[in-house]
Structure formats: structure tokens, C-alpha cells
Amino acid sequence: MEGETVTRLLKRMRYVFPLVVVKIDGTVIPRDRFKETRIPDNVEVEVMHLTSGG
């Protein structure tokens, strides 16, 4: 079975923040590839959310 996509994972984990930086095993995944990027088994996924203000 193929891994779930980044978009599906974020939805399943209930990440409600509109803007996140996602890394899979240390490699950044651009936001416009979340829908097509499938997450393989046994990898580390990091999600960092960003909030406006500066």
C-alpha cells in the first residue's frame, strides 16, 4: 500500500494552521507538493507551523 500524502496526514493530525513547513527525514517539502507527496514508511516527519507577525 502506498503511504498517505502530506495533505492527508495534516488533515488526520488536525493541523488547523494554514501555514506549515514540513520536512520528511530532514528534507523540506514545498507546500505546492503536499497533495502529491506520499510519506514512505519509517521516516521522520516534522511539522512546524508559522504565525503571522513581525
Added chain:
Amino acid sequence: MTRGKIMDDPIIARRLKKASVGIAGAGGLGSNVAMALARAGIGHLVIVDFDIVEEKNLNRQQYFLDQVGQYKVEALKHNIARAVRGCMVEAIKLKLEKGKMTGPFEGVDVVVEALDSAEAKAGLIEEVLMNLPGKPIVAASGVAGYGHSERVFFRRSGDLYLVQDEEAKSSDEDVLLAPKVGLFAYYQANTVLELLLGVEK
């Protein structure tokens, strides 16, 4: 080592003088990061912003009433020159557009993310990590509000160093004021020094 010797350490001073730091944005984060790094003795700053100083910015940004209407990068360069000697500032008037955000920062040692919108923050982080491998980027998220200094923490993921308050509201829903924005900016600047000099023993 005594405190006096450390303060006058010529090796540290020389290393900071030779360092160059890129700052994306000259608002509440960027103007405070720039002033802190200039005072610390960084020799070269590349500051990118397209905006003009407005009176409403003065509640947190390092500008003055008589600078309203000036380009932020030019006003900031002027303020740094008034404050200290020997900090070369490249003031770049430019809106960082998606897909080409890293151009001005190719030659710097460290990039500071000091942008306003979450969209722009995520864009710059992605592009620096993808286009400039090995270049550290120091970002900030969750600067709106006041109090809750204890919620501010720091995480590292590869070349990304993120100062954040995960519980803060967006600046669309909460105030931006000098103390908390300054806390983040100085945290970022302090992280830049650690990246340039190594961890203090």
C-alpha cells in the same frame, strides 16, 4: 577569563567584523535584529525591504517620527550609522517574490527571517532550505501579543533555527508591541551570534 578580557576579546571582535548577515524584512523583527547585530559588531548587513516607515510602526520598530515616509532600509542604514562605527549596510529596496526570495542572500553567512505574514515566512524558509543548502536561517513565529515570555522557545531542525510561541495568536487577531517583538528579535540576533562564533563555553 575575566569579564573584561572577554569583552575586549579581539578574536571575537574580528570574527564578527568579518561576518555578513542577511535580514529579510525591516519591520519589528528586522529593524531590532539589525540594530542588535550592528551594536554587537557585525561588519556587514544585507537588509531587504520594500516598505516605507509609517507612524503606526513606531510602537515596535527602530525608527523615529522624523523618518515617517522614508524607505525603511534607508532609515535603518542611517540609524545604524548614527549608532556605531564600522557596520557596512547594504540597503536593498525590494519586495521578496515567491520563487526568487534567496537571491540577495547568496553571499551571507546567516539569513534572518524577519517577515510579517506567515505565507512569506514559510516561503522564505522553504526557499533558503532548498536553494541555499548549508546556510542557516533563523526564523520567528508567534510574536503578537504581550506577556507569556516563558512560552517563547527555540527549536532547531537542520539549518532552520526557529524562535516561536506556539500559542500566540496571529497578528491579524492580536497586537504587535515593542516588548514581545523585541524579545523575539533579540533571541534571533543572539542565535546568529552563536551560529557565527560557536556555542559559548
